[in-house]
Amino acid sequence: MVLKVDHFSFAVQDTFKLRYLINDTWRKQQNAPIFFYTGNEGNIEVFAENTGFLWEIAPKFDALVVFAEHRYYGESLPYGNQSFADPQHRGYLTSQQALADYVELIAHLKSQSGYQRSPVIAFGGSYGGMLSAWIRMKYPHVVQGAIASSAPLLQFTDVVDCEAFSRITTSDYKAANPTCPKLIQKAWSTITNVTLNGNEIVFQRFAAKSEDVKTLKNFLQEVYIDLAMVNYPYETNFLAPLPGNPINISITINLKISKLMIVFCQHLTNVSLTEKPLLLALHRAISVYTNYTGKTNCISMKNAEPGLDDQGWDYQACTEMVMPICTDGINDMFEPVKWSIADYNNTCFKRYSVSPQPYLVCEQYSCKNFNSASNIIFSNGLLDPWASGGVLRNLSQSAIAILMPDAAHHLDLRETNSNDPYSVRMARKFHRFWITKWIREY
Amino acid sequence: MVLKVDHFSFAVQDTFKLRYLINDTWRKQQNAPIFFYTGNEGNIEVFAENTGFLWEIAPKFDALVVFAEHRYYGESLPYGNQSFADPQHRGYLTSQQALADYVELIAHLKSQSGYQRSPVIAFGGSYGGMLSAWIRMKYPHVVQGAIASSAPLLQFTDVVDCEAFSRITTSDYKAANPTCPKLIQKAWSTITNVTLNGNEIVFQRFAAKSEDVKTLKNFLQEVYIDLAMVNYPYETNFLAPLPGNPINISITINLKISKLMIVFCQHLTNVSLTEKPLLLALHRAISVYTNYTGKTNCISMKNAEPGLDDQGWDYQACTEMVMPICTDGINDMFEPVKWSIADYNNTCFKRYSVSPQPYLVCEQYSCKNFNSASNIIFSNGLLDPWASGGVLRNLSQSAIAILMPDAAHHLDLRETNSNDPYSVRMARKFHRFWITKWIREY
Numbered sequence: 028m029v030l031k032v033d034h035f036s037f038a039v040q041d042t043f044k045l046r047y048l049i050n051d052t053w054r055k056q057q058n059a060p061i062f063f064y065t066g067n068e069g070n071i072e073v074f075a076e077n078t079g080f081l082w083e084i085a086p087k088f089d090a091l092v093v094f095a096e097h098r099y100y101g102e103s104l105p106y107g108n109q110s111f112a113d114p115q116h117r118g119y120l121t122s123q124q125a126l127a128d129y130v131e132l133i134a135h136l137k138s139q140s141g142y143q144r145s146p147v148i149a150f151g152g153s154y155g156g157m158l159s160a161w162i163r164m165k166y167p168h169v170v171q172g173a174i175a176s177s178a179p180l181l182q183f184t185d186v187v188d189c190e191a192f193s194r195i196t197t198s199d200y201k202a203a204n205p206t207c208p209k210l211i212q213k214a215w216s217t218i219t220n221v222t223l224n225g226n227e228i229v230f231q232r233f234a235a236k237s238e239d240v241k242t243l244k245n246f247l248q249e250v251y252i253d254l255a256m257v258n259y260p261y262e263t264n265f266l267a268p269l270p271g272n273p274i275n276i277s278i279t280i281n282l283k284i285s286k287l288m289i290v291f292c293q294h295l296t297n298v299s300l301t302e303k304p305l306l307l308a309l310h311r312a313i314s315v316y317t318n319y320t321g322k323t324n325c326i327s328m329k330n331a332e333p334g335l336d337d338q339g340w341d342y343q344a345c346t347e348m349v350m351p352i353c354t355d356g357i358n359d360m361f362e363p364v365k366w367s368i369a370d371y372n373n374t375c376f377k378r379y380s381v382s383p384q385p386y387l388v389c390e391q392y393s394c395k396n397f398n399s400a401s402n403i404i405f406s407n408g409l410l411d412p413w414a415s416g417g418v419l420r421n422l423s424q425s426a427i428a429i430l431m432p433d434a435a436h437h438l439d440l441r442e443t444n445s446n447d448p449y450s451v452r453m454a455r456k457f458h459r460f461w462i463t464k465w466i467r468e469y
Numbered sequence: 470m471v472l473k474v475d476h477f478s479f480a481v482q483d484t485f486k487l488r489y490l491i492n493d494t495w496r497k498q499q500n501a502p503i504f505f506y507t508g509n510e511g512n513i514e515v516f517a518e519n520t521g522f523l524w525e526i527a528p529k530f531d532a533l534v535v536f537a538e539h540r541y542y543g544e545s546l547p548y549g550n551q552s553f554a555d556p557q558h559r560g561y562l563t564s565q566q567a568l569a570d571y572v573e574l575i576a577h578l579k580s581q582s583g584y585q586r587s588p589v590i591a592f593g594g595s596y597g598g599m600l601s602a603w604i605r606m607k608y609p610h611v612v613q614g615a616i617a618s619s620a621p622l623l624q625f626t627d628v629v630d631c632e633a634f635s636r637i638t639t640s641d642y643k644a645a646n647p648t649c650p651k652l653i654q655k656a657w658s659t660i661t662n663v664t665l666n667g668n669e670i671v672f673q674r675f676a677a678k679s680e681d682v683k684t685l686k687n688f689l690q691e692v693y694i695d696l697a698m699v700n701y702p703y704e705t706n707f708l709a710p711l712p713g714n715p716i717n718i719s720i721t722i723n724l725k726i727s728k729l730m731i732v733f734c735q736h737l738t739n740v741s742l743t744e745k746p747l748l749l750a751l752h753r754a755i756s757v758y759t760n761y762t763g764k765t766n767c768i769s770m771k772n773a774e775p776g777l778d779d780q781g782w783d784y785q786a787c788t789e790m791v792m793p794i795c796t797d798g799i800n801d802m803f804e805p806v807k808w809s810i811a812d813y814n815n816t817c818f819k820r821y822s823v824s825p826q827p828y829l830v831c832e833q834y835s836c837k838n839f840n841s842a843s844n845i846i847f848s849n850g851l852l853d854p855w856a857s858g859g860v861l862r863n864l865s866q867s868a869i870a871i872l873m874p875d876a877a878h879h880l881d882l883r884e885t886n887s888n889d890p891y892s893v894r895m896a897r898k899f900h901r902f903w904i905t906k907w908i909r910e911y
Contacts, residue, residue, distance in 0.1 A: 035477035037788050037823050038560025118480025127833075134832055165607060168835030346479050381479050390576055391569075393610030401841050 028135060030098075032105045032119050034127035039119075043105035045128050048075050048094040053086040058144040060466050061136060063170070064094040065129055065162055067155035068340040071096035071103075074155065077265050079442020081150050084459060088466070091145070095132055097125050097158075099339045114380050117342055123391065126162050130169050146469040148462055149173040152437030153413065154340075154348070160403050160418075161392050172402035172465035174458050175418075176437035180405075182350040182416025184385040186394045189351040189366045191415035193359035199255040199410050200292060200360060203275030207292035208360035210300055211251065214309050215362045217302060218244060229306040233313075234328065246328035247309075248361060250316045253331055254291060255412050256436040260446035266332045268319045271446060291315045345375035349385040350416065400426035402465050406454050408434025427461075429454050470577060472540075474547045474561050476569035481561075485547035487570050490517050490536040495528040500586040502908050503578060505612070506536040507571055507604055509597035510782040513538035513545075516597065519707050521884020523592050526901060530908070533587070537574055539567050539600075541781045556822050559784055565833065568604050572611050588911040590904055591615040594879030595855065596782075596790070602845050602860075603834050614844035614907035616900050617860075618879035622847075624792040624858025626827040628836045631793040631808045633857035635801035641697040641852050642734060642802060645717030649734035650802035652742055653693065656751050657804045659744060660686060671748040675755075676770065688770040689751075690803060692758045695773055696733060697854050698878040702888035708774045710761045713888060733757045787817035791827040792858065842868040844907050848896050850876025869903075871896050 028047065033039040048071060053059075062081055066074055075094040085092045096103040099120040104110040111117045133147055149170045151159030156178025163173035181187050200208040218240055221230045234243050253266050254273050261271040275292040294312035317326045344350070349371070354361035368385060375383050388394070400422045406429040407417035413436060421427050431439060431450035438447070439454040470489065475481040490513060495501075504523055508516055517536040527534045538545040541562040546552040553559045575589055591612045593601030598620025605615035623629050642650040660682055663672045676685050695708050696715050703713040717734040736754035759768045786792070791813070796803035810827060817825050830836070842864045848871040849859035855878060863869050873881060873892035880889070881896040 033478060033480075035565050036475060036560045036563060038475075038557045039480075040556075114482075115480045118478045121478060123477050130832060134828075166833075166835075167841035168838040169832075386576075390572060390611075391608075393608075396610040399609035399841070399843050 028132055030128050030131055032124075034124055034131070041105070043098070044103065045098060045132065046071060046096040046102045047132060048072070048092075050085075050092040052092075053089050054091045055089045057141050058146075059142075060088050060090040060462075061133070061142070061145050061147045062088070062090045062092050063129070063133060063147055063149050064092075065126075065149050065151040065155050065158035066095050066097040066100070067151065067153055067158070068097060068100055068343065069336050070101035072101070073265075074152075077263075078150065078152065078440045080440045080455060080458070083442060084455075084462070087459075088462065090148075091136070091142075093132075093136065095129055097155075097339075098128055099342075100336050111338055111342065117379070120339060120342055121347060122158065122161065122343075122388075126158060126165060129158070129162055130166050133169055144469075146171045146466045148465060150176075150440065151178065152176040152440045153178060156405075156437065160400075160405065163403050164392060164400055167401070171469050172404075172462065174404050174406070174440075174462070176406045176440045177408060177411050177413050177417065178405065179350065179413045179416030180392070180418055181394055182352075182413070183389050183394055184349065184351055184368070186389065187416050189353035190355050190358065192352045192412045193354045193361055195409075195415055196252050196255045196412045197359040197361075199258055199274055199412075200251070203292035204296055206298045207275075207295040209298060210295040210305060210308070212356070212360040213301070214305055215244065217305055218247075224302055226303055226306060229303050229310070232307075232310045239328070242328050244362070246331060247313065249331040250313060251360075252412055254316055255410065258410055258435040259438055259441070260448065261444045263441070267316055269316065270319055273315050273319075342379055345379050345383050346381055347384055347387045347391075349383045349388075351385075397422040397426065399423070402426070402461075404429060404458055404461055406431060406437075406439050406458075408432075408436065408438055408451075410434060411436040425461075429457055470574055472570050472573055474566075476566055476573070483547070485540070486545065487540060487574065488513060488538040488544045489574060490514070490534075492527075492534040494534075495531050496533045497531045499583050500588075501584075502530050502532040502904075503575070503584070503587050503589045504530070504532040504534050505571070505575060505589055505591050506534075507568075507591050507593040507597050507600035508537050508539040508542070509593065509595055509600070510539060510542055510785065512543035514543070515707075516594075519705075520592065520594065520882045522882045522897060522900070525884060526904070529901075530904065532590075533578070533584075535574075535578065537571055539597075539781075540570055541784075553780055553784065559821070562781060562784055563789060564600065564603065564785075564830075568600060568607060571600070571604055572608050575611055586911075588613045588908045590907060592618075592882065593620065594618040594882045595620065598847075598879065602842075602847065605845050606834060606842055609843070613911050614846075614904060616846050616848070616882075616904070618848045618882045619850060619853050619855050619859065620847065621792065621855045621858030622834070622860055623836055624794075624855070625831050625836055626791065626793055626810070628831065629858050631795035632797055632800065634794045634854045635796045635803055637851075637857055638694050638697045638854045639801040639803075641700055641716055641854075642693070645734035646738055648740045649717075649737040651740060652737040652747060652750070654798070654802045655743070656747055657686065659747055660689075666744055668745055668748060671745050671752070674749075674752045681770070684770050686804070688773060689755065691773040692755060693802075694854055696758055697852065700852050700877040701880055701883070702890065703886045705883070709758055711758065712761055715757050715761075784821055787821050787825050788823055789826055789829045789833075791825045791830075793827075839864040839868065841865070844868070844903075846871060846900055846903055848873060848879075848881050848900075850874075850878065850880055850893075852876060853878040867903075871899055 028045050029042050030045050032041040032043055071094050106116045109116050147170045149159035149162050156175035157180050159173040160175035163170045197208050257265050258274050263269055273290050275290055291312045294308045300308055351366040353366040354364050356363035403426045405418035407414040408431045418428050431454050433448040434451050439451050470487050471484050472487050474483040474485055513536050548558045551558050589612045591601035591604050598617035599622050601615040602617035605612045639650050699707050700716050705711055715732050717732055733754045736750045793808040795808040796806050798805035845868045847860035849856040850873045860870050873896050875890040876893050881893050
């Protein structure tokens with residue numbers, strides 16, 4: 028759909044094409060509900076493929092299914108390959124502009140015959156969940172209710188403790204095996220001193236040059252976090268192809284997949300490991316993430332999430348999505364790094380010529396005092412690091428928090444699986460109950 | 470205060486100074502309420518001088534008083550005398566940007582010591598009332614409640630009947646004297662045919678050249694409407710210096726002002742008036758508006774509202790504030806003119822190189838389905854033409870409509886006067902009740 032690049036001024040008249048996926052297979056009657064996924068930071072197809080819940084319930088509601096791509100991601104690049112070229116081109120990558128895109132798209136859908144009085148339910152996970160909550164808050168006349176799964180709406184400056192994220196990540200590894208995070212922690216200094224004790228030979232299994240220590244560390248940290256995020260109880264392919272319970276077997280044992288035995292923390296059980304053997308064990312563990320299929324030849328350490336688009340997200344993180352995350356090395360398994368807005372600002376300014384606005388999101392959307400929010404379900408899995416910034420208690424009578432103790436990042440939005448924990452199955456029932464209520468009340 | 474010209478992108482880094490008036494005389498304690506007037510289309514001083522209600526109640530609430538000027542008006546010109554020079558400069562004159570200015574200003578005020586937990590109550594009349602309602606709808610975490618007086622939130626395409634505005638205007642004249650609107654109507658053709666019957670001599674009392682027929686008609690129409698808007702029961706100086714009940718004496722008679730006898734419809738009581746005598750009578754009537762003080766030598770027909778800033782408003786009307794108004798000459802006293810978006814579009818495009826967006830306001834803020842609005846009082850005087858676009862019924866349990874049958878344009882926001890009708894006195898009590906409640910609930 029053709030949209031304005033800038034919805035909030037009349038100074039810029041440029042337009043661009045926003046991609047959206049649409050499926051009206053189950054729409055049987057006039058004014059059928061519209062299930063609208065508010066796309067996040069990546070190719071919309073990835074989200075359409077990983078949001079099975081929406082597809083499963085659409086037939087029950089005779090709903091029209093729409094997955095809208097977020098501007099500046101996938102094929103929805105406002106200025107083609109120049110979209111990130113300079114501040115003028117990339118400057119329209121903001122959440123408010125994205126919400127306005129979705130509002131325009133919904134208006135377009137509803138202007139069509141047979142949809143004039145269709146209720147609209149927004150769905151989203153993670154940043155997409157923030158967008159689904161925010162579109163309901165800002166445009167309650169356009170969206171009648173929202174399912175915001177694993178949406179870290181509160182992961183902002185002066186709102187949450189920056190270390191909580193790392194602590195949750197660590198607890199996932201600890202739960203698998205208390206030795207596992209200890210060895211992960213021990214490995215940092217071994218990597219730092221890679222030129223000592225002839226460890227370089229092992230190091231080369233990770234990276235070509237010993238100068239890549241910092242890059243490797245960043246990569247490892249990202250993989251540890253990603254594994255915690257997608258620590259799903261069955262084989263998936265979201266951030267990477269992975270076995271079920273990739274950190275470790277939890278309660279469910281799926282005998283069909285022999286690869287189960289090689290999951291992450293299984294490689295890190297011997298507390299006495301040091302030096303070369305530790306690095307070797309770590310390399311085997313990491314390959315659960317990097318080479319579960321056994322077919323990966325080479326992986327870039329610059330991008331642990333090839334399914335998502337780092338370029339766009341890095342820019343958003345440097346403008347409005349300033350989410351403080353820190354580590355202390357005591358309550359978490361990482362090297363201690365304080366959160367420094369000054370350093371962060373320098374990095375962002377060098378890279379994008381912008382100054383991050385750490386208070387903007389809370390000012391625009393609120394981070395407390397949400398009591399006029401309505402018709403939103405905030406679901407959070409407590410295995411998910413991002414639960415640190417989630418809405419974990421009810422905001423009002425119809426803006427409700429659900430906690431899923433044994434779920435990772437937006438597991439409730441995935442398709443039903445026999446390995447789903449009870450809390451996730453209940454959460455989906457809860458979603459359906461509220462969606463029914465919102466549609467009926469409209 | 471220094472603010473970004475564009476709050477919704479990172480492409481434009483220009484800043485400008487927004488003017489605001491502030492008075493902390495009555496603030497006695499920590500976290501005192503902030504009474505925040507969301508300035509409209511004009512110099513903020515005009516609104517500070519004509520919003521006596523706010524000043525009267527501020528001491529009772531120990532409130533900090535703030536009047537914020539709207540960007541592109543008064544002294545708050547983002548690009549100085551180039552602000553309207555071209556589409557790039559004037560394009561940031563939008564209501565959303567103005568609301569974001571106010572949100573930033575409030576954040577700034579609340580960041581100061583002693584204001585961190587201050588509740589904020591927004592006040593506004595007319596377009597300012599729309600802004601006060603919208604700021605509460607869009608930023609409920611920033612503004613705890615809003616008094617939106619005579620705010621035509623619904624005066625948009627496909628929402629209200631475009632003729633209602635003209636009908637209400639006419640009814641004010643009819644109420645004064647049924648002959649009055651009839652003579653006004655009869656005068657249109659006399660003006661059209663000004664070159665006949667030697668009427669030109671009289672015409673020259675209005676305008677220099679007979680080619681000015683169209684300009685004069687527009688001016689007269691604007692004056693008729695303005696008189697209906699400011700048909701206050703006592704002497705005022707808002708759009709122009711005026712006697713009380715300028716259209717006609719209503720119930721109250723103020724013996725102190727001898728000028729009372731010359732109010733508008735008093736000149737238009739003889740139904741048999743035609744030609745020269747009719748024009749002469751009309752000229753005397755109009756001078757109630759143009760020369761109540763007896764000191765006006767010359768008045769520009771291009772601008773019947775010198776206190777407001779037509780340049781900015783005309784641009785807003787050509788972009789988002791597309792408020793359809795039409796006349797039929799049957800139920801109203803005007804020459805029949807249909808509402809034509811095509812003509813409107815042409816005029817706007819010629820003048821500003823923009824296409825009006827008649828559906829934008831309803832899309833962004835809603836024009837129906839307001840049921841999640843809360844903590845807003847919509848007051849409307851039924852003598853006010855703008856009541857045609859007002860919210861005249863309750864939207865929710867705390868978004869409440871008050872009708873004042875005998876009040877003109879936001880009379881309830883003016884200072885107390887012994888001539889205030891009962892409904893206005895009651896409305897002010899109601900406002901105070903709700904403000905107290907909102908502050909207590911915060």
